[in-house]
Amino acid sequence: MTDPSTTAPRRPGEQVLSALGLGAPDPDPADASPHSFPGGGRWRTEIPSCEGPEALAVVLKEAARLDVPVHRISQGSGVWMLTDAEITEMVEATAERGIELCLFTGPRGTWDIGGSTRTDSRGAGLRARGHDAVAGCVEDAVRATELGVKCLLVADEGVLWTLHRARTAGLLPADTTFKVSALVGPVNPAAYAVYERLGADSINVPSDLTLGHVTEIRRVSATPMDMYIEAPDDLGGYVRMYEVAELIRRGAPLYLKFGLSKAPGIYPYGHHLRELALATAKERVRRGRLALDLLARHGADGEMAPLGSRLPGDLVRFGTSS
Numbered sequence: 001m002t003d004p005s006t007t008a009p010r011r012p013g014e015q016v017l018s019a020l021g022l023g024a025p026d027p028d029p030a031d032a033s034p035h036s037f038p039g040g041g042r043w044r045t046e047i048p049s050c051e052g053p054e055a056l057a058v059v060l061k062e063a064a065r066l067d068v069p070v071h072r073i074s075q076g077s078g079v080w081m082l083t084d085a086e087i088t089e090m091v092e093a094t095a096e097r098g099i100e101l102c103l104f105t106g107p108r109g110t111w112d113i114g115g116s117t118r119t120d121s122r123g124a125g126l127r128a129r130g131h132d133a134v135a136g137c138v139e140d141a142v143r144a145t146e147l148g149v150k151c152l153l154v155a156d157e158g159v160l161w162t163l164h165r166a167r168t169a170g171l172l173p174a175d176t177t178f179k180v181s182a183l184v185g186p187v188n189p190a191a192y193a194v195y196e197r198l199g200a201d202s203i204n205v206p207s208d209l210t211l212g213h214v215t216e217i218r219r220v221s222a223t224p225m226d227m228y229i230e231a232p233d234d235l236g237g238y239v240r241m242y243e244v245a246e247l248i249r250r251g252a253p254l255y256l257k258f259g260l261s262k263a264p265g266i267y268p269y270g271h272h273l274r275e276l277a278l279a280t281a282k283e284r285v286r287r288g289r290l291a292l293d294l295l296a297r298h299g300a301d302g303e304m305a306p307l308g309s310r311l312p313g314d315l316v317r318f319g320t321s322s
Helices: 014-019 053-066 084-096 130-146 157-168 189-198 211-218 241-251 271-297
Strands: 043-047 072-074 100-104 151-154 177-180 202-204 225-230 254-258
Touching: 043 271, 053 084, 053 271, 072 151, 084 100, 130 151, 130 157, 151 157, 157 177, 157 189, 189 202, 189 211, 211 225, 211 241, 225 241, 225 271, 241 254, 241 271, 254 271
Parallel strands: 043 072, 043 254, 072 100, 100 151, 151 177, 177 202, 202 225, 225 254
Antiparallel strands: none
């Protein structure tokens, strides 16, 4: 029989620090998440900010070259920034490889005429301001799902609830999933549970949550969690590569998002940002390889969810009847 002590994942620098009398206490089993993805596995991967077919092609080519498994590819500019032909090309390319494609829904407060988001308080943020903004998000959702998109990114609680009700009523396909944006992500377990009940199938939390915060969330919800292992600068620029194994242990089921710090923003994307978008898309995949190499080096690269899996499992919802 194999000695489990020789196969258990190790923490960074563990052997040397222990030999010097600087070893850390053993991890508390009570901190570990009891949850996993349906079908098995405790973590999936995501390449974000893939803004069109050309960037997608770069990501797919680099992922093949570096042997980076990809479960999900997401876009941040919005459905409305892509033509039908571009969406169809992205749907077909990802479906061929069993990768989930997630597109952002419609108008948001950071781009419209409202001034509160530009104040020091950042009031309202990305939320959909007024009926027309909600309607724009719904229009994007209908258009995207008609073209074969199965995952939609949302940044407003009202939009999330509206789209969930539409899904429940059969106005959107039943297998459509909704992902909450990092820009409105919850920072406590009570808020996380509310997003789940409003219809979220995947919830992006800010990358500055502590390990303790992650454990607290997992005690109230099994909804898949998304976290930038490296966050863009407008989300703090945090780099948490060496914490990946512990984030999985505490946060499973967890999407590992490979963002990029020290890179200019590209939303809303257009051809004037082409070279930047392609270069950063390629580097995000490389960042993924670095994180996966760390997991392998520490013996913690097991329990990846099967490629092609995308559904979140059974989640708790508010009732949708009026």
